[in-house]
Amino acid sequence: MFTLPIGSGVRLCLPIFSARLLLTAFILSPMSLTVVAEPLVGEPLSPLPTLESLQLDPNKIKLGERLFHDTRFSRDNSTACVSCHSLSKGGADGRKNSIGVRQQMGVINAPTIFNSGLNFRQFWDGRSDSLEDQVDKVVHDARELDMNWEDLLKLLSTDASLVAEFNTAYPQEGLQASSIQNALASYQRSLLTPSRFDRYLLGDSKALDQDELKGYQLFKDYGCIACHQGVNIGGNMFQKFGVMDDYFAKRGSISAADLGRFNVTQQEADKHVFKVPSLRNVALTAPYFHDGMTDTLEDAVDVMFRHQLGRTASEVDKRMIVKFLNSLSGEALGAKP
Amino acid sequence: MKPILRRLLGVVLSLGLIAILLALVQKTRSIDTTLLQQVNGQLRELKQVDATWNLDILRSKIGINKNYDQVTTPLQWLQKNQPALMKAANQANESAIKQAADDLKTVINEKISLVDRFKMQNALLKNSLRFLPTAVGQLRDQIVAVTLSDTSIGINNTEQISKLEVTASEMLTELLKYNLAPDEAIKARVAGLLEKLAEAPSSTYPEQIQSQVRMIVNHAQTVLKQKESEDQVLASIDQVPITVRIDQLATQFERSFDLALQEKEQWRMALIAYSAGLLLLLAFAMIAVWRSYRSLDQANAFLEQRVEERTRDLSTALAHLRESQLQLIQSEKMASLGQMVAGIAHEINTPLAYVKGGLEILNARMGDVDTLVTETSRLMNLMTQEPQEDEAKHEQQLADQFATVQELSSAFVETETVGEVKGLLGDGLYGIGQISEIVGNLKDFSRLDRARVAEFNVNEGIASTLKIARNLVKHRRIEQQLGEVPLIRCSPSQINQVLLNLINNACQATTEETGVVTIVTRPTEQGLAIEVRDNGHGISPEHLSKIFDPFFTTKKVGEGTGLGLSIVQRIVNEHGGDIQVDSVLGVGTCFTVNLPREYQAQSENGLNELNQGGTA
Structure with a gap:
C-alpha cells in the first residue's frame, strides 16, 4: 500500500530524467545527429549492457562505493579495496603483485575491478562464483585484508552514519556481512566502462579507425577470439596457460599461484588453468598475466601467439591487434594510446 | 501454605493443558503450500534452464553460438536461485530432501565443470x-x-x-x-x-x-x-543426470509434503481427541462448580435464616431495651415526682399545721361555746317558762341560771375567745389559701391541664419551677436575669422538667450558706437560650464528657438514678435544640440550653414517647 506513491513517484521522475539525458546526449554527440545506427549482428563480441538494464539499487551502489574506500576493512587500517583496484589505474594497481595488509606482497597480479560483474567467476582461478563471495574471500585473505566479519562489524557498527546508510539501503538486514558483501558487489557491478569498440558494435561504424578495424579482424582470424569472446571479451571461460607451448617450463620457478584452477579443483587437468581475463581496458592494466611478468601489451600479444595460438604473426598484424586492444579501453577512463 | 501450593499446582496444570492445546493447534496449522509451489516452480525452471543449456552447448559445438556467453548464463540463474532452493531444502529439515538437494547440487557442479572443460577444448579445437x-x-x-x-x-x-x-x-x-x-x-x-x-x-x-x-x-x-x-x-555432459535429480528432489519434496499432510491429519485427530478430553474435563469441572454452587446456595439460605433469627433476637432485645429504657425514664420521673412530692408535702405541711392547730383550738373551744350555748338556751327556757309549782324556786332557779350564763359569757369575754377563734379561722383560711396556691403551682408546672404541645413562655416556666422547687431553692440565693424571650412551641411539662432538673442539680452542687444559682434567659437567632449557673464545686474534666450518659452519677447510691441529665439532653434534642455544659472545678458550672422557636416536627414521636413515659 504505502510503497505505491513512492514507486509511482520514481516512475514519474524517470522519464524526465532520461529525457534530459537524451537531450544532453544529442547536444554533445554529433554522431547521434546522423543516421540511426543499427547494432552489428553475428559478432562474437557483444556491447556492454547499459547500467540501467542491470536495475541496481542506487543506494546500494553509493554505499558500496563508500565501503570500497574504507580502510577499516583491513586489519591494520591501511588497505581498502581501492588500494589494489584504483579507478585511475584501470581498476587495478599497475603492480606486478599487489601490496596488501601490513605491506605484504601478494602472490598474484590484481585483475581490474571494471566490468568484473560480467565475469562468470571471480579471481584468476575462478574460486568465487559471485562478487559477494569474492568480497568474503578478499576480506579474509591473510595477505589482502586479513579481517573477519565479526571484528569488522564491531568496528563499523560504531559508525552511526554508515549504519544509517545501511538501514536505508537494507531495511531488513541492516549492517551485516551479507549486506556489506552485496553493497560492494552492487558497486562493482555498476563499474561498467563502455568503449569506442562498444559504440562500433552498436553500429557506429566510425568509432574505430581502419587500423583498429583491421586489428579486430586479425583478432578474430588468428583465433584470439576463441577464448576472448562474449560481452566481456573474455571472462566467461577457463583456459590452460600454455596449451601450444609450455609457458611455465620456459619461465621457471613455479609457484602455487601458477597452478591456477588446480588449487580449487585438485584435478590434474586443471593445472595452469586460469580464467580467461577480460580484455576490456587491457591497455590500462599492465603488467600482464597472473604473474605480472609481462610489461607491455605487445609482449603480451607475443606470449599469447606463442603459447596459446601456437602460431606466428607478422609484426604489422600484431601492431594492428594492439591498436584494436586499445580501442577496448573505457572512454570515461581517459583511454591512453 | 498448603492452599497456596494447591493453587500453584492448579495454575501450572491449567497452563500445561493450554500449552499442549496451543502446541497441537500449532502442529495442525495448514501447511504452507507456497514453499512447495515455489520449489516446484524453481525446479521446473531449472529443467528449462538445463535444456536450454544443453542446446547452447551443442550450438557452441557446431559454431552457431559465436561466443560462450549463452553457455555461462545458467550460472547466473543458479547463482540467483540455487541458494533459495538449498535454503528451502534445508528448511524442509528432512534428510531425504537434503540428500536429494545435495545430489542435485553435485550433478550441477559436475556439469558446470564439464562445461568449463568443454569450453576450453572447444576453443582450442576450433582454433586448430x-x-x-x-x-x-x-x-x-x-x-x-x-x-x-x-x-x-x-x-x-x-x-x-x-x-x-x-x-x-x-x-x-x-x-x-x-x-x-x-x-x-x-x-x-x-x-x-x-x-x-x-x-x-x-x-x-x-x-x-x-x-x-x-x-x-x-x-x-x-x-x-x-x-x-x-x-x-x-x-x-549428456549423462549428467540433472533431470533425474531434479525429479528426485521434486518427488522428495512432494513426498515430504504428503507426509506432512498425513502427519498434520494425525495431529488434527490428536487435537480433536485432546479437545474432546478437555471438554469432558471442563464438563466435570462445571458439574463440580455447579455442585459447590448448590451447596453454597444452601449454606447461603441457612445463613440467611440465621441472620433472620439473629435480627429477630436483636430486635426483641432492642424492644426490651427500649422498654427498660422507658421504664427507667419512668422511674426517674417517679423519683423526681417523689422528690417533688416531698417538697410539696413540706410546703403544704406548714399551712396545714396552722389550719390543724387552729381547728384543734377551735375544737377545744367548742366545749366552752357548747356549754355557753346550752346554759344560755336553758336560761331562755327558764325565762319563757311559766312557774308551775314554786315561784321562789323558779325565781331561784332563774337567778342561778342567769348567774351561770353571766359567768360563762364574762369568761368568754374575759378570755377573748371570739377574737381568738377569729384569729384561728383567719390563720386557717390563710393556710388553706397557701395550700391552694401550691396546688395551683403544681398544676402550672405539670401543665396537666394544658395541651401537650403549646406556645410556652419559658420565663413563666422558670417561675413555676422555682415555686415547685421552693423547698430546695429557699436556702440558695436565686438570681434571675430573665430576658425578653419569645414564646416557643414545645412540650411545657417537659421543658419544666428540664428546668427543674437543672435547677435541682445547681442547688445540690452548692452549699446552703454560699450557694448562688443564676438563671438567665435570652433570645437567640433560632429561638432562645436558658443558662443555669451555679458557683458550686464544678464537674471534673474526666466526668464532664460522661454527664449526659445514662446511669452516670456522682451521687450516692439511692440518691440519684443517673438518668436526669440524660433525659434532659434527650428532651432538648427532641425539641431540636442542644445543651452544652461548661464547668471549672471549684468555680462552678453553667448549663446552656438552646431551644428553637419551633420544635422539629419529625421529633414529635419522640416527644410523644417521652410524654407517654412521663404519664404512663
Whole structure:
C-alpha cells in the first residue's frame, strides 16, 4: 500500500530524467545527429549492457562505493579495496603483485575491478562464483585484508552514519556481512566502462579507425577470439596457460599461484588453468598475466601467439591487434594510446 | 501454605493443558503450500534452464553460438536461485530432501565443470581446426617457394618434400573427416600420417618448413586430443543426470509434503481427541462448580435464616431495651415526682399545721361555746317558762341560771375567745389559701391541664419551677436575669422538667450558706437560650464528657438514678435544640440550653414517647 506513491513517484521522475539525458546526449554527440545506427549482428563480441538494464539499487551502489574506500576493512587500517583496484589505474594497481595488509606482497597480479560483474567467476582461478563471495574471500585473505566479519562489524557498527546508510539501503538486514558483501558487489557491478569498440558494435561504424578495424579482424582470424569472446571479451571461460607451448617450463620457478584452477579443483587437468581475463581496458592494466611478468601489451600479444595460438604473426598484424586492444579501453577512463 | 501450593499446582496444570492445546493447534496449522509451489516452480525452471543449456552447448559445438556467453548464463540463474532452493531444502529439515538437494547440487557442479572443460577444448579445437587448412596451405606455398628458389635441396629431397605436402594434405583430409565422424580407424590413420610427418628427415629441410610441419603436427595432435576429449566431455555432459535429480528432489519434496499432510491429519485427530478430553474435563469441572454452587446456595439460605433469627433476637432485645429504657425514664420521673412530692408535702405541711392547730383550738373551744350555748338556751327556757309549782324556786332557779350564763359569757369575754377563734379561722383560711396556691403551682408546672404541645413562655416556666422547687431553692440565693424571650412551641411539662432538673442539680452542687444559682434567659437567632449557673464545686474534666450518659452519677447510691441529665439532653434534642455544659472545678458550672422557636416536627414521636413515659 504505502510503497505505491513512492514507486509511482520514481516512475514519474524517470522519464524526465532520461529525457534530459537524451537531450544532453544529442547536444554533445554529433554522431547521434546522423543516421540511426543499427547494432552489428553475428559478432562474437557483444556491447556492454547499459547500467540501467542491470536495475541496481542506487543506494546500494553509493554505499558500496563508500565501503570500497574504507580502510577499516583491513586489519591494520591501511588497505581498502581501492588500494589494489584504483579507478585511475584501470581498476587495478599497475603492480606486478599487489601490496596488501601490513605491506605484504601478494602472490598474484590484481585483475581490474571494471566490468568484473560480467565475469562468470571471480579471481584468476575462478574460486568465487559471485562478487559477494569474492568480497568474503578478499576480506579474509591473510595477505589482502586479513579481517573477519565479526571484528569488522564491531568496528563499523560504531559508525552511526554508515549504519544509517545501511538501514536505508537494507531495511531488513541492516549492517551485516551479507549486506556489506552485496553493497560492494552492487558497486562493482555498476563499474561498467563502455568503449569506442562498444559504440562500433552498436553500429557506429566510425568509432574505430581502419587500423583498429583491421586489428579486430586479425583478432578474430588468428583465433584470439576463441577464448576472448562474449560481452566481456573474455571472462566467461577457463583456459590452460600454455596449451601450444609450455609457458611455465620456459619461465621457471613455479609457484602455487601458477597452478591456477588446480588449487580449487585438485584435478590434474586443471593445472595452469586460469580464467580467461577480460580484455576490456587491457591497455590500462599492465603488467600482464597472473604473474605480472609481462610489461607491455605487445609482449603480451607475443606470449599469447606463442603459447596459446601456437602460431606466428607478422609484426604489422600484431601492431594492428594492439591498436584494436586499445580501442577496448573505457572512454570515461581517459583511454591512453 | 498448603492452599497456596494447591493453587500453584492448579495454575501450572491449567497452563500445561493450554500449552499442549496451543502446541497441537500449532502442529495442525495448514501447511504452507507456497514453499512447495515455489520449489516446484524453481525446479521446473531449472529443467528449462538445463535444456536450454544443453542446446547452447551443442550450438557452441557446431559454431552457431559465436561466443560462450549463452553457455555461462545458467550460472547466473543458479547463482540467483540455487541458494533459495538449498535454503528451502534445508528448511524442509528432512534428510531425504537434503540428500536429494545435495545430489542435485553435485550433478550441477559436475556439469558446470564439464562445461568449463568443454569450453576450453572447444576453443582450442576450433582454433586448430580453423588454422590447420591455412597451415597446410602455407606449407604448400613454402614448399613451392623452396623448390622453385632453392636448387640446393636436390631432386631426392624435392620428391620427399612434395610427399610431405601430400602427407600433410592427406592428414588434414583425414583429420577433418575424423572431426566430422570420429572413428577409431580414421584416428589411427591420422596418427600414422602424423607420425610420418614427424618422422620426416626434417633436419635436411629448410628451417621454415621444419617449423611449419611441427606447427601442423602440434595443431593436428591438439585436434585429435581435444576432439576425443570433447566428445567424451559432451557424452559426460549428456549423462549428467540433472533431470533425474531434479525429479528426485521434486518427488522428495512432494513426498515430504504428503507426509506432512498425513502427519498434520494425525495431529488434527490428536487435537480433536485432546479437545474432546478437555471438554469432558471442563464438563466435570462445571458439574463440580455447579455442585459447590448448590451447596453454597444452601449454606447461603441457612445463613440467611440465621441472620433472620439473629435480627429477630436483636430486635426483641432492642424492644426490651427500649422498654427498660422507658421504664427507667419512668422511674426517674417517679423519683423526681417523689422528690417533688416531698417538697410539696413540706410546703403544704406548714399551712396545714396552722389550719390543724387552729381547728384543734377551735375544737377545744367548742366545749366552752357548747356549754355557753346550752346554759344560755336553758336560761331562755327558764325565762319563757311559766312557774308551775314554786315561784321562789323558779325565781331561784332563774337567778342561778342567769348567774351561770353571766359567768360563762364574762369568761368568754374575759378570755377573748371570739377574737381568738377569729384569729384561728383567719390563720386557717390563710393556710388553706397557701395550700391552694401550691396546688395551683403544681398544676402550672405539670401543665396537666394544658395541651401537650403549646406556645410556652419559658420565663413563666422558670417561675413555676422555682415555686415547685421552693423547698430546695429557699436556702440558695436565686438570681434571675430573665430576658425578653419569645414564646416557643414545645412540650411545657417537659421543658419544666428540664428546668427543674437543672435547677435541682445547681442547688445540690452548692452549699446552703454560699450557694448562688443564676438563671438567665435570652433570645437567640433560632429561638432562645436558658443558662443555669451555679458557683458550686464544678464537674471534673474526666466526668464532664460522661454527664449526659445514662446511669452516670456522682451521687450516692439511692440518691440519684443517673438518668436526669440524660433525659434532659434527650428532651432538648427532641425539641431540636442542644445543651452544652461548661464547668471549672471549684468555680462552678453553667448549663446552656438552646431551644428553637419551633420544635422539629419529625421529633414529635419522640416527644410523644417521652410524654407517654412521663404519664404512663
